[in-house]
Amino acid sequence: MSIDRYYTLGRSGLRVSRLSLGTMTFGTEWGWGADKDAARQVFDLYLDAGGNFIDTADAYTNGTSEAWLGEFIAARQARDQVVLASKFGFNLGNRNANGGGNGRKHVLKAVEGSLRRLGTDYLDVLYLHVWDQITSADEVIRTLNDLVRDGKVRHLGLSDVPAWYAARIQTLAEWRGLEPISALQLQYSLVERNLEHEYTRLAIELGMGLAVWSPLASGLLSGKYRKGDATSGRLATMQGSGNPAFQHLSERNWQIVAALEDVARQLDRPMNQVALNWVAHRPAVSSVTVGASRPEQLKSNLQALDFELPVELRQRLDEASAPPQPFPYYFFTNTMQGMLYGGATVGDKPDGYHANVLVSGSGSGVS
Template identity: 75%
Template structure:
């Protein structure tokens, strides 16, 4: 069954994030492109224009990390915010985990020493006393969950953080972190920042339901698959830009040029043509309207790119076209998740029709915005 589209939503419409009271734009501005240290991205004048364009349109949710462009992203973002005296109007999110290039074992990972160091560094570069959201950037496979959650809770109690989130972690880790928070009275996890797009849908196996059940809103990163779904890449052509630059790297997050993905791209182009919308807008719209998604991070290297991205929620994709996109991009369902499909579930009851409890059986669950966020 295709997912129901929500009504059109301007960028200035805010949804609460997870079970928190933090109100964020449905499209977040990713500022990993602020700076040219990595061989691509925006110079300072272009970055300033992109920032101004986003906030002038009503956007309030900005995403960066200490590691982005070696700290330039945070530094420029902080300058832009201060220049317009917008700190209280904006939701600033940053991340920690990655080592910034120094040969120091404790300047990376998720241990207490590095978290405290990273937060102080981010606050200094951003020129602010607090972060609205801090994400653990990736699971380091070493640090006990208890140490991470206690440290983040201490930072919230100290007034340096308002809310906390997790990015790029296993589902069991996120569930354990949230359970610890509930059990010990720590600050709960409000957001899960995860890769999600038409070509990367594996979070649907577990994270979507987990986030809904445990009160963590999904913030989708790379909704355009590093530009693949923007329409500027074609099979059997010479490619330029970030995706082409990173294609030969060891980073799996940029390895998108596959036969499967070219097929998804072809169907996306057909759907976009049928509704007379650019491919990037259709791809962003599809992600924003998936179950459990609270916000989508849309980056841009130029004001023109951002202008197109900001229009991605101004329309609804017809249900039959959503179904076509769903069908062409459906990932393989591995064990044990195929046990949870409708075909297998039907075997549990011998063919009898079994439904969920009727409305009113239990107290209603508070949902974010119009339900597209998370319970």
């Protein structure tokens, strides 16, 4: 299995599996997910396949994800071999003004909670979970660096933040000789490609690997949901929940699913594997975080990198899922850029991308 090849995360020396294991499904507190027995099987399957990169958050399933993960890692005495990532930011339930967000007071407390639940004295990667619109970039990077200096955290990441904020944090880190941000965790899949407007180039220019979440759009791209018949599974449960991350049952997306189904048929591969393969090979992607509520789902997902997507089928998927190009991004397409050069051919960039730039992670595989 190709999962036991490891790639560097951003510009760090940390080697991680191209497919990481998401554990937001560990626990049933949110009305979906896996019970403890299934979660343990998923965990064992991932480690047995050679996977080393595991993603959790203090807020997942109200702390259950971290607690079970801590138990599972201890049972296999795998702490050294595992690259353990967690996140802070969400308020875990009380009316405390500093009980959430990204200010120093909360961050330090949140990390203590994660370490306790996970039964470890350090995290390999610590992510800021969501931008709080309040805390300055300056406070964030200094707080995160203190955690690195204290030995509680090895590497740093940002998740769900505006591109300008990530760029400011990284630039401050660079100029002050602080620990840089190694990973940007963002939603990316055939049905959610908006990060391409800003974050692909940001990641490449400033040395952050993209760690992709919801690569199957919460299961939509496995093909198990059918138009007019989406009655069970996470997307059905979360329909109307008001959480936009789970609202994928749209006309536009059904058309993308149809194109994916066609490509998967031609390749004689399950749709989930083709969708994961597509996103894993997008520019700047360091790792794709796969989720599973059952071991057989993970088993299939782990085979997603065992084949190559032929160029013409990749292009078919690119075109079927192309995101809209709102202002100012339409100025950066080849059509508009051509006007800068009076019609002369200047480069061979495909529309909107930077495929000719060396992509983080590629070529640095360790067998």
